[in-house]
Amino acid sequence: MLEKINLEHILFLDIETVPEEESFPDLPEEKQLLWEEKTRYQRKEEFTAEEFYERAGIWAEFGKIICISVGHFRFKEGRRSFRTTTFYGEEKQLLQEFSALLNSHFNKPEHLLCAHNGKEFDFPYIARRMIINDVALPPKLHLSGKKPWEVMHLDTMELWKFGDYKHYTSLKLLTSILGIPSPKDDINGKQVRKCYYQNEMPRIITYCEKDVIAIAQIVLKFRREKLLSPEEVTKV
Template sequence: MNDFFEHLGDILFLDIETASLTAKFDELDERLREEWIKKERLIKTNTEGKIEPGSLYFDRAGIHAEFGQVVCVGVGYFQWKKKEKKLIFRSKVFSDPEERELLVAFSDLLEKKKWVLCAHNGKEFDFPYLCRRMLIQGVPLPEPLQMAGKKPWEIRHLDTMELWKFGDYKHYTRLELLASVFGIPSSKDDLDGSEVNATFHLENDLDKIKKYCSRDVEVTARVYLAMHPQLDEMEIEVTHSEELKKEHKK
């Protein structure tokens, strides 16, 4: 049990929220507009008939790193208080009007410690998206996101969705569904992932997105603990720290 808690403190749970690069398709760089139209033809939709070029941009561009941007990164980790037999979950959300500054701040945190990264569907979305946007923004990849040339077991990435698959590669499970089956409070009371782009571009409400992102990180962490039933009765105290990146040093 002690070994579990020691390793638990090395896991950095994270979640990213993304939006399209621009609020309107015609504001996109001309070359990117041409490329989006080509990609748009490959996107499967229920739309019948001809699709107007650019009509899917606002709703779909944010999930593609070449046409989207990271608007916030939520992170959190557990601290084990042995005497009190209590877990403290500390979290923070990185955000900045300039995506590059946000990514640099997040990268600095990743270099503070030999973290194991954990996200829901992180191997398919969060981790590669972050890598692509960092390279586009000219930010060197921090060590935990450097995957080129590494053997699979050398990459310190965990994925709660992959853990739940138990080898079933065709099985996709939403984080909200896992939260439901484990009795974990929802993160989607005020906002859903499909509403992030409109909230960012039309409502200009980054704080609302940050709160949603922070809750998603906590839900991911709680789902991870739920996969270890021996910890069911463990008391968890949640705190939000603006100084998270200063709390860990090499």
């Protein structure tokens, strides 16, 4: 089935998130208590709520999106290209810009969103942050009442699971075993928070866009097609 999908109908994406405040004491007291309660099970007695706060970016209730990178294929006159771009800056604005992209260019029934672990992380995280920021959900993220086969989302981690719901494979591991150039050649996910609060946003954007390219490469690998060369990738 994957081989039958028109690659131009897929929007590949990845998000980067950080805790909403740089440090735990910066949170209002009520939010500190809510964080302590929310993470009690995960922390057990190994970490205090403050020590555990460095992981707050993975929860949409305590984190924020700092960039969304997207990429899509274009085929013209027999030539293939892959274009990437990144929405970044103030969270509400970047969510509005991303929503506008979906509503204007990826709003048809045949259009799909594709991410690695997107169904568990990227897609619901974006939707939750849109609700929090009072941004209208685009149809591609409005899943209420839809049957599973009506949800036009692709997830490269789910593709790799082959029905094994206990299995987790990181993007770094999957690219390695499939012979795809690693997107983790500068920073990794654990360093994003530090880079963000040290005003190193360009590094984060590059990191995020490399993840998008890697996700597209995985789909090509599944389709047994030639991987993208650096010359075929353009940043716009």
